[in-house]
Amino acid sequence: xxxxxxxxxxxxxxxxxxxxxxxxxxxxxxxxxxxxxxxxxxxxxxxxxxxxxxxxxxxxxxxxxxxxxxxxxxxxxxxxxxxxxxxxxxxxxxxxxxxxxxxxxxxxxxxxxxxxxxxxxxxxxxxxxxxxxxxxxxxxxxxxxxxxxxxxxxxxxxxxxxxxxxxxx
Amino acid sequence: xxxxxxxxxxxxxxxxxxxxxxxxxxxxxxxxxxxxxxxxxxxxxxxxxxxxxxxxxxxxxxxxxxxxxxxxxxxxxxxxxxxxxxxxxxxxxxxxxxxxxxxxxxxxxxxxxxxxxxxxxxxxxxxxxxxxxxxxxxxxxxxxxxxxxxxxxxxxxxxxxxxxxxxxxxxxxxxxxxxxxxxxxxxxxxxxxxxxxxxxxxxxxxxxxxxxxxxxxxxxxxxxxxxxxxxxxxxxxxxxxxxxxxxxxxxxxxxxxxxxxxxxxxxxxxxxxxxxxxxxxxxxxxxxxxxxxxxxxxxxxxxxxxxxxxxxxxxxxxxxxxxxxxxxxxxxxxxxxxxxxxxxxxxxxxxxxxxxxxxxxxxxxxxxxxxxxxxxxxxxxxxxxxx
Numbered sequence: 001x002x003x004x005x006x007x008x009x010x011x012x013x014x015x016x017x018x019x020x021x022x023x024x025x026x027x028x029x030x031x032x033x034x035x036x037x038x039x040x041x042x043x044x045x046x047x048x049x050x051x052x053x054x055x056x057x058x059x060x061x062x063x064x065x066x067x068x069x070x071x072x073x074x075x076x077x078x079x080x081x082x083x084x085x086x087x088x089x090x091x092x093x094x095x096x097x098x099x100x101x102x103x104x105x106x107x108x109x110x111x112x113x114x115x116x117x118x119x120x121x122x123x124x125x126x127x128x129x130x131x132x133x134x135x136x137x138x139x140x141x142x143x144x145x146x147x148x149x150x151x152x153x154x155x156x157x158x159x160x161x162x163x164x165x166x167x168x169x
Numbered sequence: 170x171x172x173x174x175x176x177x178x179x180x181x182x183x184x185x186x187x188x189x190x191x192x193x194x195x196x197x198x199x200x201x202x203x204x205x206x207x208x209x210x211x212x213x214x215x216x217x218x219x220x221x222x223x224x225x226x227x228x229x230x231x232x233x234x235x236x237x238x239x240x241x242x243x244x245x246x247x248x249x250x251x252x253x254x255x256x257x258x259x260x261x262x263x264x265x266x267x268x269x270x271x272x273x274x275x276x277x278x279x280x281x282x283x284x285x286x287x288x289x290x291x292x293x294x295x296x297x298x299x300x301x302x303x304x305x306x307x308x309x310x311x312x313x314x315x316x317x318x319x320x321x322x323x324x325x326x327x328x329x330x331x332x333x334x335x336x337x338x339x340x341x342x343x344x345x346x347x348x349x350x351x352x353x354x355x356x357x358x359x360x361x362x363x364x365x366x367x368x369x370x371x372x373x374x375x376x377x378x379x380x381x382x383x384x385x386x387x388x389x390x391x392x393x394x395x396x397x398x399x400x401x402x403x404x405x406x407x408x409x410x411x412x413x414x415x416x417x418x419x420x421x422x423x424x425x426x427x428x429x430x431x432x433x434x435x436x437x438x439x440x441x442x443x444x445x446x447x448x449x450x451x452x453x454x455x456x457x458x459x460x461x462x463x464x465x466x467x468x469x470x471x472x473x474x475x476x477x478x479x480x481x482x483x484x485x486x487x488x489x490x491x492x493x494x495x496x497x498x499x500x501x502x503x504x505x506x507x508x509x510x511x512x513x514x515x516x517x518x519x520x521x522x523x524x525x526x527x528x529x530x531x532x533x534x535x536x537x538x539x540x541x542x543x544x545x546x547x548x549x550x551x552x553x554x555x556x
Contacts, residue, residue, distance in 0.1 A: 001180075001207060001519060003526030008350050009199030010184030010383065011191060023190070028229055036302045045304070066419065068304050074414055094325070094422060096317030098369035102297055102309075103290045110370070113314045115322075115418045126418045128305055128314075141325045160307045 041069040044083055050157040052149050054086040056121050064122045086120035088147035089168065093117050093126055097136050110136050116145060116165055132164030144168050172270040176395035176402030177262075177554065179208030179388035180515040185352045185503030188286035189382035193228060194240030197282045200384035200508075201242050204278070208388050208398050215388075216274035218243040220250040221261030221281040223506040226295035227288050241280040241386075254299075254543025255456065256410070257281065258385075258510015259550035263408045265389045266552075275391045282384040283505035292380045299545055301415075316377075317369035319422040319546055320459045324371060326423040327474030331371060335362035336480045337458035338375050338500050344487060345497025347527035352381055352503035362458075378456045381503035385511040387518070401522045406536070407441065407553035409434030417545040428467030428542065428549035435538075435551040436469075444469050448553070449534035450520055451491060452513035454542040455498040464540055465493065467549065492530040495520060510541035514552060521556045 017023045038046055041057060045068055048055035057080040058065045059073035065084055066073075073080055095114035100106055112131040117124050131139060132148065145165035155161040181203025183189075183196050191199070205211060220234045220241050230236050234250025241248070253260045258281050265279040285292040296312040323329070336359060345354035357375060365374035395402040411434065413420065413427035420426075432444070441447045453464035462476035470491065471479055479485050485493035496502055496516035499509045517537035519525040536555040542548055 001522070001524040001526070003349060006203075006349070008182070008184045009191070009203075010186050010189050010196070010350070012184070012186035013188045013190055030229065034302070038303060042303050066416075068301075068416070068418075070416070074416070094318045094322035096314055096321060096369045096372070097367070098311070098314060098317065100311070100313065100368050102293055102311035104293060111309075113308070113310065113318065115318055115422075124419070124421050128300075128308065128310070128318075128418050130308060141321070158307055159304050 039071070041071045045069050046157040049159065049161040050155045052152065052155070054088055054118055056084045056086045058082060058084050065120065065125065067118050067121045067125055067127055084120065086118050090116040090118040090126065090145060092139070092141055092143045092145055093124065094141055095131060095139050112136060112139060114165070129162060130164040131166070133166035173272055174392040175266045175269045175389055175405045176392070177387050177405065177514070177518045178390045178395050178398045178402055179204045179210065180386070180518050181207055182350055182385040182512060182515060183383050184350045185381045185383035185505055187352060187379060187381060189284065193237055193282050193284045196284065196382065196384035197237050197240035197280050200386035201278060201280055204386040204388050210276065210388060210398065212242045214276050215242055215246065215278050216276050217247040217268055218278045218280060219261050219265045219268065220248065221252065221257040221507040221511065222250060223252070223257065223283055224295060226298065227283065227285050227292055229287065237280070237282055242278050253410070253412070253548045253550065255454065255506055256510065256541045256543040256548035256550040257507040258512070259514065259539055259541035259552055260410055261507065261511065262387060262389065262514050262552055263410060263550065266405050266408055269389055269391050275394045277389045279387040279389060279511065280384065281507035281511035283508045284382045285380040285505060286382050313369040313372055315546060316457050317372045320371050320457065322422040323459055323463055329474070329477055331363060332359050333477035333481065334459045334462065335359045335376070337455065337461045338362050340480065340486060341455060341494045341498040341500040344495055344528065345501025348497045348502050351497050351501055353379055354497055354501050372457065376458045378499035378504035381505040383503060383505040383508045385508045385515055387511065387515060401556070403518045403521045403554050403556055405552060406555045407435035407437070407439030409438070409551040411549050413547040415545055415547060417547065422546060424473060425463055425467040425542070425546070425549060427547060428464055428540065429469060431549035431551045432468045435553045439553040441553065448536055448538050450495060450517065450530055450537040451493045452496060452516055452537070452539040453493065454510065454540055455494055455500050456504055458500060460542065461494060461498065464542060468538065468540060468551070487528070487530050495525070495528050495530050513539035513541070517554050521554060
């Protein structure tokens, strides 16, 4: 292998090539809708959210209380032993201050996604959600937070029935 | 175990670029042609083809393996595409390895291709569906979230600063200056990284590898054939892979346990008891600067939380005791997902043969490791190679 003599394939295109119409492209925009069924365990989870509570499941064999709920324990590979009501409070495990959208557009104020370990579930067992009513500079790992719910009549059985989690003392 | 020995005997790659004129088939063809030429074989010598490529959503092409087949030399041959997220580029050669180690085939092509630029306005959009459709996607996530969440957890648990981590980006982009296929090689400083645009704190612009187009191909051969094809076969001594739960919010993200299990599997097969003494060069997966550190720890090549110190001490420089990403990595050469992982295997191949040109690490390395990672922080793939 002689790196000096070897010719490498690959023609890099620049924005200018497109502006000046030097490159031909064909565009395709998929128009598809997907309707995802909830399944058994997440169906119950969403019902719980509509009622203003978080739901987990327990496995008697590994003694874990898990959230999000699932119908089977992936460790023990057996059916879980029922649903458990959890608290709507928890502890921030990690977070980010996100200034861009999925299509790389910038936003002025950050979104604050976080993993929140839910009280009542096994240690470090958490869900992803957003933080709100907080100064971004004051968010800390290990901070205690509580769910801020939509009004009962606005809840539809979705993870967004919780608007966000806010700090609690 | 009754498994046959398998060697890498040839390698080829295209340039990695932000947007290539060439189609995925043309990129694959070019990489395969170079790999075959490098070991004086023709497509008629090839018994089977293993293709690796990321989700169909990037190209908007269904059955991407079948689409890539003609450009990959797969016409009327046993062909299969494998996919394990970002881990694909190091998994596909493992697939090639068991094709041969099993005794089924003698000469196998491994081809990894990615063209991310077709997906507009940004290929990040194709990643959104990795999040759970019911419990996560309604929150409007983007791919950077998972990296930012993992990086923050890693930094906080070990009390690391951004400047400890930025050194990785500086090193890899500099190493890439010596790679003729590199997309974003440059001389930058730690301060440049710290001053770059904040995308999703703690992730900043210069912490991240770019989306890319490109292809890489390898020729793998059984012992009998390898010894006739080349005087410098590079043996695949150990392989390992492991996947963790997709319930990623239930795991502590500070440490990639699944990478450790994949590494232990590969070390055991290679008869490696003390990886820090026995592995001479490392190409861990570095789509973000912290990932190189995170993976060195998962690979048991650094104590937990100590990889940044190795970087600061220069141990991981090309002329250090354990060169890490001498190629320039994904941060410097570019990140066409599956092709980026296979580029790491090709780099170890060139380095162990003493053919890495300006990138050659000193001291005649005898053993190297390449690793990739992917999906919801859950895939570890590892290959150990030696001469």
